[in-house]
Amino acid sequence: MHMRLVKLLLVLAGISTQCVFAQNYPARPIRLVVASSPGGASDILARTLAQKLTEQFGQQVVADNRPGASGVIGTDIVSKATPDGYTLLIIQPSLTINPSMIKKLPYDAIRDFAPVSLVVDAAQIMTANPSVPAKNVKDLIALAKTKPGQFMFGSPGLGTSPHLTAELFKLKAGVDIPQVLFKGSGMAYISLISGEISLAFSTVLSAMPHVKTGKIRALGVTTSKRVQVLPNVPTIAESGLPSFETSQWFGILAPAGTPRPIIDRLYQALSRASSSPDVKERLAAQGVEVVNRKSEEFAGVIKSETEQWAKVIKAAGIRPQ
Template sequence: MWRLVLIAVSTAAAFAASPFALGQSYPTKPIRMVVPFAPGGGSDISARILAEGLHQAMGQPVVVDNRAGAGSTIGTDIVAKASPDGYTTLLGNISMAFNPALYKKLPYDGLRDFTPISLVVDQPNVMVSHPSLSAKTLKEFIALARSAPGKLTYASAGVGSGTHLAMELLTLTLKVELVHVPYKGTGPSLTALLGNEISVFLSTFASALPHVKAGRLRAFGVTTTKRAKALPEVPTISEAGVPGYEYSTWYGILVPAGTRHAIVEKLNKTTVGLLNSPDLTQRYLAQGMEPIPSTSAEYAARLKAETEKWSKVVRAASIPQM
């Protein structure tokens, strides 16, 4: 009889420790979602919408932990060094693809030290100008820039920011010379443009939208490969005169490398289900973001491709490393 009891106990223990059982029982405590940027921005907004959905779907609180600093490297490093148990996640964004080229040394490897779960949303940018600028379309702006090299200016949210690199990609593609004027964030950049202090800005979509709708700014084109649902009359930059141009601020969820496959699968299935739901879709669209659920492999492939793409841009633009 004791032998039967021991067999039963051993079998139960083996099942409890199996990957299948771990995946079924996970999560059993709150999950931490590290956002490597300050509260209030696109990363924070996208994280909080997803965290609320995951809480409802998985039955455990998902706590958003903002750890800003050093171009997102501080918060990202926290997750890279966390226990790979599924209870510490990262809301990563396109800065993960920029930073290997922008920093001389990172404390983590963005491709090796994380397991992607799913892409979450794309946030297009929109190229905007002050209405007083003589160019009314992107083609007219390109012609104007070519006729007066070094005379037109563009704002960015800072050296090495997405708005900086995306404009460098545009100028390199077009072989035009614009003067870069860095500001400390999107807000100051928009203020300068509204005050007619600069020529153009590749603004985040949500920030520029009310000004475009009110006629305070003119939209030349959106940076994604498809037109934005909130501004369907505005062409993509690729359509408007720069074939093949594409840039978007994407966000995605990742966990430390070494996290069990069953946990990765459960997080992916739950996240994808939420992103396909009408409720989260509408909440994201209201913020100028479009859900882009993916497999883990698709996210990994995009991160690798974008890392290679932006490394070439940083080198070609001679942007100094930090």
């Protein structure tokens, strides 16, 4: 009985210490690692959030770009950082793709991180060259089944979200549509507009100007809901493939072992930062929705998508490098 009481007191003391630590957090600047180059979507979102968090905390939140190796370099830095809330990572689906694309990762994508918040969902959009005689996803699937191998997807590189989203579509729809891999989305768009390739997945933001001018046709967005900037474009699920849903999300991770009160404090601050009217309006104009999913939900997304992309990559015959 005496030992049980001692153990209980020790547990309560630990919880009390963590709570006091969280109340005083942050007491110094926070480093927000961006595992990609300056100017990209992760970087822009990181700097937007960092500014808002700095205003809330009264401490500098500094975006630190550590690009390279498909995000592995920056991600590894955070996996090995002290779990005290002062080193964070902004991450996208590469976290769940890399375990099946890279043979030897220096970290475990599930075990070595504490999810804080899945902040935003960015829809991808499926587009077609106007010469493709399909007005919606249902038509495209039927057409592709009668003419296997005739149409071509274009993607901005091996293992990118558009590449694997196309492979997921092929798997769920049961169609044979080969892919051409380009070095970047710019070249893929040139080929799509010229008709060298038939189809592509991309961000809504990059596709929008070409859709509005009629150079390419929008067939559907990949998220569960239509996007505000293109309200007349249906989801792929409602347009012919009910089981289809994926997104280019962005979230914040801390190193595993970060105290729960710190995670909760960060989640609350991130929710306020991303939900401010100016941020929401700016993101909505880019086809990005603020969702602020909590730690447990984000952990579930990481686990389920890691399993999903492993199946897609195996089915596509892609070998880990």
